[in-house]
Amino acid sequence: MKLFVGIDVSSEKLDVCFLDSSDTTLKEVTLPNNINGASSIKEDVLQFHQSFNYEKIVIGMESTSIYSFHPATFLSEDLELKSLGLVEVVIQNPKSIHRYKGLFEEDKNDRMDAFRIADFLRIERFNKTVLKEERYVALQRLTRSRYQMVHQLTECKQHFLENLYYKCNTLSKELDTSVFGATMLDLLSDALTLDEMAEMELEDLANLLQEKGRGRFSDPQKLAKTIKKAIRDSYRLGKVVQESVDMVLATYARLIQTLKKQIKDLEKSIVALFEIVTEAQCLKSIPGIGIVYAAGIVAEIGQIERFENEAQLAKYCGLYWKKNQSGNFESERTPLTRTGNQYLRYYMVEAANSIRRHEDTYRLYYQKKYDEVPKFKHKRALVLTARKLVRLVDTLLRNHQLYTPERSVSLKS
Template identity: 30%
Template sequence: MLQEFSLPDFLQSDIYWTIGTLVRKRASIVNDNITLKNQVQSYIIQHYPSYKSFFSVFDCATGLEFWERFPSPSKLKDITEEELGAILYEKSSGFFDVVKARFILEAIGKDGDTSTEFQDSRNFIVPSTIKEIKHNNNEITMIEKEIKALMKTLPYKLETMKGIDFVTAAAIIAEVGDIKRFANSDKLAKFAGCSPISQSSGDTERNIRNRFGNRRLYYIFQGIAARNISAGRNKKKPVNGLFYEYYHRKISQGKTSGQAIKAVTRRVINIVYGLMKSGKPYVHPQEENIKG
């Protein structure tokens, strides 16, 4: 017999509902932008085979300005190095100059003629799509401003923990609501579906995976755990040495990677619960010299 599992009562107050709605709206726009950026990339690759070498990040602010103004080499036909350099200098706030302009023009020359029969229509598509991306970026900025304003009215300081930015913190708060409705971190873990539940049959009782919890919250906590055990950008120093060591200790004990990440996730929940309960910032324990 499966042990009855019930979530704590939650009469969602307006602030939690509002934060949650803003977080989900932001996520929807971010996903839309990913689609739009993929579209732009598929358009320009036809005309700029060497486009990846132009900017380290394809959709950086300067990159978007460049693709919008020059959706194909046909728009650069009468542009000199100096003119393009001045444009790049202005759009990048002085980061790029004529040297970058020369590099781009030389790369275009090596690519050869990439024009097509319906070039004018293709030239229209790219700027139109980038205008949508810019509009969405502005929407995201305004939504984030609203989220930050609401977050300031709450006593939580979740962003002080590694792996939690203010958007992630807002998502947690929106799903958890009033932390006082959870008597302890075990209750929060069960609510998020991160702790097993009991199943009994006759004289036998065993724990099984909890599939009844809040899946959005489950994946938020799991994402925080994954970020904390990563080796970081340079692959030399772990983001959180303590979690990194704990994860690999579980692996050395015979746990699978999935079981080990669940163990880390459970620790994350304990910490988040403590932070929300106390309203205090996270204090990182002293880490040993742990090699990545």
Template identity: 40%
Template structure:
């Protein structure tokens, strides 16, 4: 921003909480021009806009407005959305920024004599904007927020699904101990959470019922529940009975509670999987209203599917928000802090993790798939894996994700599809 623009800009810091928004407005000389608080609701947002408009309208020397607030959970979403699209403030070239709280906290440490209250925090945010420390793009409004809420909710449901499956395994081990201990080639079911596995674990009260059941009756039961899809139902039934005979026996009072718990977990797993399918459709529908070029550019990368492509787009919005792949990496928190003093340089550097944790998750998970499909990334991963003796996989995968960022940035900026001839040059 040019100095003339800075001199004519009102820098506004907003300390957001669940109940109220505390506002502090300063000029380029750090003079406090406004300080007030409003409720964190729609009437409060209108009041804030009217007070800012009244001040700007009465001060002809200030004709630009920069508003900054911390990205604290979801409490700031409504006010950022409202101010960025407020018609009353549009004549003042309004820009709204949601800032990383860690950056504000570290900046505040430069003031050794400041206390802690909402008014002080609002001033620090405004001053952070005044000195030109903001490097992120302005608030992009509801366009990508809808997709972001869907992709983040899908991630939440997927995490709940994984947690439920892990939890259910403990109950399965208690009821049918040997089933969960079998090697993969000895497992009777290819899908441990399928209809047949569910039936065996919930229709039979105990392992003794399975062990003592006539083999043909068990074969018929498996065939019926598996809709006759088993290639060799007799072999499956034999494996199941052998596992039942080798399992620990429990007191009879334990079998019914365990069976009910396992049945409940299967119901939850089925519900989670059904919800994920519905969310996938909603994500696909929402994507059609955004820039399809970015989506297809990401889908063209081997190993990247709709889930990771949608997640990355939802978190970065437009690639125009970043002036380089380094800025992109910093926003994702995939940068490493140098540890050097004099002739000493530490071999072990710490990953920042100060950026967008959701974006970092999608990038790392996507990189894990990409390395299995693109030889250049597989070679890079193994090279980094062999460089150290501790944290090999995590380190190599994070570095591969950092390399992957350059590919994403290049494709999105140039509106290109993936090409093998281009990957080694990025």
């Protein structure tokens, strides 16, 4: 006899169904999603086991982002449940549960969802799950926060450029330096108007640039000339619009500077934590993968033992193509699946793009795939190169070894 515990998780509550292998519902209960609710589930599991002496106990729930983290971790690490030696806590892809529920024509509610999760576990077609250790979760919090801030920074820069075009529409084309440097951000969002900068003597503007740039500009006179020319060639705004644009530019300038600082602080913490995740050094040994990419990949994968093979890891990355075959027919169109871990896919693709610039094997493989099709050349070649990288990552992490370049370069994957 086996016990299957299905938990439908939300931010505030846990709907729980206890189902045995003979399809008998032992108990259905709604509990708060806190340590008291999780403790109550544990006590029920221990009590049922004492009464029926189960040969196996499976506790399962859907992966619901942050909401399933605490109950899953609590139940998998509880010492009393561990001492039984037969409790398995699994986290399932919500799509798998949803497809299973679709087989039954019935109303949807939380109680029924918990029952169907338990019923799905009962047929024992669920994926084995090894929950991430604490160090990987800690690293993941940092790398995901950096990922979000980098995207916020990109968006802020886009809005800054949009408003800069209103203020001085030729400036970004004329400059040979970034408008996002601290000096340029300060100058463009300062109290000085375009007319005031245009009326300044060239030497005075050059001195102002040197003062704000702390002497970092190699040719401040040339930069001052470029700015004055851009101002002369640009349209002028009315006073009301000019004041609004200046306010917006100043706001985005502060946001950009703040985000840059926060990203640097996060990267310092990532580097510090990176040192205690020993297998991450295996990935850092690959040419083109720095600490940020290596940390991001390892944080999302966790222990490589969570995956039975590299094909399962590729599916988790979302670098997986479904086959479409029936009888003697097999479709040549195999679209990339859109499931999987979006963060891991991002790091794999970005890492592959960097590696191909440093490693001949990946450069030649990328070029081969690039030349195979007339459309979407770069995108297709890069995704296929990322899929090739999955095999390397799996091997290095599983064998705890450093990367060694291939002696002879082959175009075969």
